[in-house]
Each structure stands twice: as structure tokens, then as C-alpha cells.
Amino acid sequence: MSADLLDRVRDFAGAELMDRANYFDTRPEVPVPASAALHRAGLANWWLPVEYGTAGASLETSVDIVSELAYADAGFAFSSFLSILGTTILRLFADPSTAAEYLGRMARDGGVCGILVSEEAAGSELGRTATTYTVRDGSLLLNGDKYFSTNTDAADFLLVAARSVHDESVFSVVLVPRDTPGVEIVKRWDMIGMRGSGTYQVRLDNCAVPVENLLPGHGLRHLEAGLNASRILIAATAIGVSRRIRDLAMEYATTKTVKGAPLIGNAVFAGKLGQIEMYIDVMRNQCRAAAAQFDEAVSSGDPGGTLYRTGTLRSALAAKMYCGQAGWAVATIGSEMFGGLGYTEDHPIGKLVRDLRYVGLVEGGDDVVRDLLYTRYVIPVARRR
Ligand SMILES: Cc1cc2nc3c(=O)[nH]c(=O)nc-3n(C[C@H](O)[C@H](O)[C@H](O)COP(=O)(O)OP(=O)(O)OC[C@H]3O[C@@H](n4cnc5c(N)ncnc54)[C@H](O)[C@@H]3O)c2cc1C
Structure with missing residues (x-):
């Protein structure tokens, strides 16, 4: 099943993305037609449970899917998988009928969702979140400015992190249909990389949603549970981009000669490619191991409770940090590989370096x-191992 699925993803990436990645990189608009093609190929939102009519892939298989998509275009891959953060939170923590309604529609339409957490002052420091909700006339009223949020313009629904006006210590996640009056796109950020995805600054101006749209429990716990999945897949994009850099280097080394001999037979070149292969293999193993741990938690009798208690998985944090660093090491080797040509827009390495960052x-x-x-994992003695 997963081998067949991966073949389909590879075929899709070859047909729809490989020759267009540079186009995505240079055009101002997001590649909506390619997203529609992903849906037509039966691959959109591939991680949703199979009962929704999607591919129903595990997170472990998703690591390889993302690597294949990112091999062709990391921005498109990011845009295609980032909804896993919102869908995981909805599946685990929303009332089951609400989750079924929103996830079912997303599966049917090949839609996306947005997650609105970061603010100008409160990015990583969620304690400083200034977006608030208050209860008025039986509705929740949301107000605030969210700095970065990917896919929001095209989203079907949004998950917004906000604090209660009534009690500042209460930090929650609120489900907001995208077409709710008061959800305003301020701008699309002009990012230096990942330009096949769209990330937006968003204003929430008196957005009213039913009080039932407040997810029960602590918002930080909800986010931590979902971030496990998306962080592992962010890490997996580094595998795809690194594989691409390796393959471009091999192609180049067959035609390039140094000291009268093809670069491909040069011992210094061989050492660099061996080093890259080590990085790729460790990245892949770490992402797969972290994903398997997440899959195990999700298939437990009480997935919401398990992840609510565990919070951030050490393996997911390690995957993201290791892949960021190893991918960057590969990008550095890659950017030297093609000589001066590698510092021009004529060669894809510049885009790959920007994407990897x-x-x-x-x-x-x-x-x-x-x-x-x-x-x-270090301070709590019981969690050390
Ligand atoms: C392409 C893209 C897509 C994005 N999509 C989304 C999205 O969909 N939804 C969303 O909510 N956000 C999104 N973001 C926001 C992104 O997740 C944050 O920008 C990122 O987590 C960094 O947070 P920050 O910008 O607040 O910077 P900070 O984390 O505040 O970092 C700024 C500086 O503070 C330092 N710093 C921060 N914390 C510590 C610490 N504990 N110890 C020491 N130094 C520290 C950092 O090293 C850095 O030097 C996106 C961003 C990008 C670039």
C-alpha cells in the first residue's frame, strides 16, 4: 500500500512540480492549480483517516511522501502538509461530530486549514499572546493580529490561539470558519524561500463564532500535540531538498572535469557526497522513528489523552533541529559545488538553499x-534516559 502510494506521489511530483518549481519561486501567486491537481490525483490531505476517502497514510509514510514532494518543490510540499497541524488538533480534541464535519469537507474538496498562533511580539513566547476572545450574546468574539499563517487565504477553516479576556491565564484554541466576517488578510509575506506556499498576516476584527467552537482543554497542550506531526514533516522537507542537491551534484560531476579528470572520480568530491549521504540517512531515520512514535500514540485507545499528557515528543524536536542543521550543512556543500554558477539564479541551488533555511x-x-x-527532557529527572 505505502509503496504504491509513494509511486503515485513520485509520479505526481514528476508531472506537476519538477519543471515548475522555478515558476512557483518567481511568481507572486500561490500554485493553486498544482494543489487542485494533487486533489485530482487522490493525494490531497493524504494523512486523514481512510474513512474520509483519502489515502489514509501514517505519519511514518508521510515522511517519505513529503520527501518526494520536497524533492520537487519544498514550498508546495509545505503548503500541502501543513494542514496536518490543524487536522490533528481537530481530530484529537474537538467534539467528534464537529471534527467529522470539517475534516469530511476538507477531504471532499481537497481543502486546507490555517493555524494562527504567531504574533509580532508573541511568536515563540505564547505567554505574550495578545489575541483575545470574549463571550458576548452567546458568541465568542475574537480580536487580534496574527503575524504569520500559512494557507489562510485559501483555507476552509482556521484554528486561532487566543486568551480569554475574562481570565488571562486561560489560553485556548478556537475553530473559526474562514468565511467568518472580520477575518481579514492584511498581506501575503514576500518570503525569501518556500515561495510555492503562501504565508499571510491576518487581522481578526470582532470575529463572532459559536461558543462551542472553543476547544475544551488547554490550548498550549492542543498545539503541542499537533506540532509533533507538523514539525516532523517540516524536518522531512530537508530530506527531499538534500536528496535533490545530491542528485544535482552527481549530474554536474559527470560533465565537469578537474585536473583533466571527471569530477565524479575525484576523491574530494566522493568525500563530500559520502558525507551528504550520511546526513540524508540519519535525517530519514530520525524522522521515521519520531513519526512511528507519533503513530503509536495516535493508535492508542486514548490518542488525545496520550498526546495531551506527553506534550512535545523529544524525537520530534530532535528531528526538526537535526534536519535543519544537517540540511543546512548539505546546502553549504551544495552551494560550493557548482562554482560561480551556483551563485546565480540560472542554477536551482540558490532556491534550494533558501528553501532549506x-x-x-x-x-x-x-x-x-x-x-x-x-x-x-533534561530538567525533569524522570524524563531523562
Ligand atoms: C514560511 C513561514 C511560515 C509560517 N507559518 C506559520 C503558520 O502557519 N502559523 C503560525 O502561527 N506561524 C507561522 N510562522 C511563524 C513561525 O513559526 C515563527 O516565525 C517561528 O516560530 C519563530 O518565531 P518568532 O518569529 O516569534 O521568532 P522568535 O522565536 O521570537 O525568535 C526571534 C529571536 O529570539 C531568539 N529566541 C527566541 N526564543 C528563545 C529562547 N527560548 N532562548 C534563546 N533565544 C530565543 C531567537 O533565537 C531569535 O534570535 C511561519 C513562519 C514562516 C517563516
């Missing part, structure tokens, strides 16, 4: 991840 930034930069590992 996001792995160590989005959903927690390395300083934040180190801090999380320290506070969650």
Missing part, C-alpha cells in the same frame, strides 16, 4: 527547540 526557523527556531528539550 526554513526548517530551522518555522515552528520554533533552534534556540527555542533547545530550550524545549532542556526544560521538558
